[in-house]
């Protein structure tokens with residue numbers, strides 16, 4: 172299979188500038204458990220990069236390192252070229268994140284949730300209200316600004332979380348299994364929404380999932396399994412040896428009895 176396992180694709184040529192996200196040789200342990208093992212990956216600007224991995228692959232751990240919930244003691248993580256350890260403020264100001272667990276305050280209005288978040292980013296109250304309106308407009312929910320969050324559906328709450336993540340105009344958006352608990356229609360709508368944002372704003376998106384149907388031709392894919400990057404490349408590269416079948420390619424990569432049992436092995 173012609174997939175680059177060793178060297179992540181470089182989006183950042185001199186003229187294009189650095190990648191939205193670059194992770195280089197990051198290892199993370201919880202006690203004796205190795206959650207991430209020498210992980211390197213790239214999210215080019217303007218790309219939808221799917222972080223595809225089964226339960227326990229290490230997706231959430233990776234997100235926690237990028238967002239500085241955990242400290243990366245090995246390797247380097249850069250957001251738009253800013254190292255998250257050495258320049259945390261610059262790196263985190265370019266980053267928006269939607270965590271797997273819902274984090275909206277259900278008893279506040281949609282607008283209050285957004286304005287509160289904007290002020291945490293140092294945006295003044297007046298501007299925060301304007302930004303909240305703009306962000307809601309982009310996810311098609313401007314008419315729900317005054318509603319309490321608990322009055323919204325699960326899919327609408329997710330879209331509010333995306334609006335909130337965009338309020339400080341980041342260049343990189345991380346979403347950790349954002350469609351968990353949504354029906355098929357809401358799931359498809361949410362993926363489409365994020366793809367529109369990439370097209371309109373040139374955001375780099377890292378979308379963690381284990382749902383193959385959320386991935387489209389044109390996406391970049393990073394397959395993570397048991398803490399190791401098993402493969403990364405374009406959709407076309409990923410399915411080249413499986414007659415266009417991404418599920419088959421994915422299963423071959425995460426099959427413990429298959430040839431790709433170790434991330435460092437050439438597939």
Ligand SMILES: Nc1ncnc2c1ncn2[C@@H]1O[C@H](COP(=O)(O)OP(=O)(O)OP(=O)(O)O)[C@@H](O)[C@H]1O
Pocket residue numbers: 201204205206224225226227228229230231232233381
């Ligand atoms: N706080 C923690 N303490 C100990 N082990 C942890 C902790 N968080 C995660 N792990 C372990 O690290 C590994 C990776 O977990 P992680 O949650 O990152 O995977 P994931 O790909 O996000 O899984 P899922 O799709 O189920 O959310 C697992 O073996 C998990 O048990």
